[in-house]
Amino acid sequence: MQRLLMIGVGLTGRPYVAAARRLGVRVHAVETAERAATLAGEVDDVTVCRGGSDELWYEAASEAVRAARPDGVVAFSEPHVLAAALVQDELGLPGPSLRAAALSRNKALQRGRFAAAGIGQPDHLVTDALADARAWASAHLPVVVKPLSSAGSAGVELVADHAAYDEVVARRGTEGRLLVERAVSGPEFSWEALVRGGKVWFANLTRKETTGPPYFVETAHRTAAEVDGPTRDIVDALGRSVLDAMGMDTGIVHLEFRLTPDGPAVMEVAVRTPGDRLMDLLGLAYGTDWYEMVVRMALGRELPPPPQGPLRHTASYLPTAHPGTVTAVHGLAEVLAHPRVVEAEVEVAEGATIAPVRSSAGRVGHVVLAAPRRDELEAALAEVRGLLRVETRRPDGDTG
Structure with missing residues (x-):
């Protein structure tokens, strides 16, 4: 019986475990103590990780390998990518490649590699102190400041003018190494691809909605996005060039980009599970x-023929709420009863405090929708937006 080493499981990585079980595979999970306690009965073995850093995930993965050699390794989320790649490299198992994993973990490394490969991306500067980058930023305003290794838009911030840059320097000047990029405009997409041996087995295009500036937190995704033939060719060419530049071998790739008037501009790329229930949307679609x-792919098993196209259209809606104290949640029962809603959850309750939305962690829930036609999906999405509302009260007594 084959053994899968699952580095990180979290809440939304459990379908990997279920898939392995269906395939008759033993699962050895690496998780933090808090998460490990919730996996009883779902996996065969658990190795506890002592913390959340890349180094500690690798320490725990190495301990798991000493206990039993795996036949395949899967990384769940971004902090698990490097540990998985190191084990895959050591044991000669399928994986993205060490280069791809290292690039996934560092946006500045991505910028350097893609510049050398001639791939479209924003002008940028890596700095250890925002004050030292003031002259460069002033010549390229508006700019976006972002951490080198983060997820869910955490720490990503648009800086519109000189006064705003001075404020950011005062507030984030001691944060350490950051990436400063010229802001680019255009519709935002992601390209999800399953890759084996450097070749795309299947790829999907997702259209995104965000809160817009200054934090660009994602609030909706539509999979199987429809674009014209020339645009599809541009996207496919971009995907291939990114895979080549990364040295991508085997696994999943999540590429985010904007279609600017000057062509596609890469925002970032990762070789791990995309968030916001995208894997569920892709399965439904x-x-x-x-x-x-x-x-x-991780176990070297045979794949079925790739899909010929979407069977249905899917979307996720990720609602936000005004800052304040939650006073009521409206419309959840109606949303759950909607014929196009597959799953819905509100993750805050009355009395909870809502902070301003500055990352994915600030959203208040999710809704997954599916419909046989695009117009039906759009109608359902509009209805859900109108029904679901988290009401809050601000300190001044006003409600939102």
């Missing part, structure tokens, strides 16, 4: 379990 495909 194409009738193929993407979690299972990742497990099959």
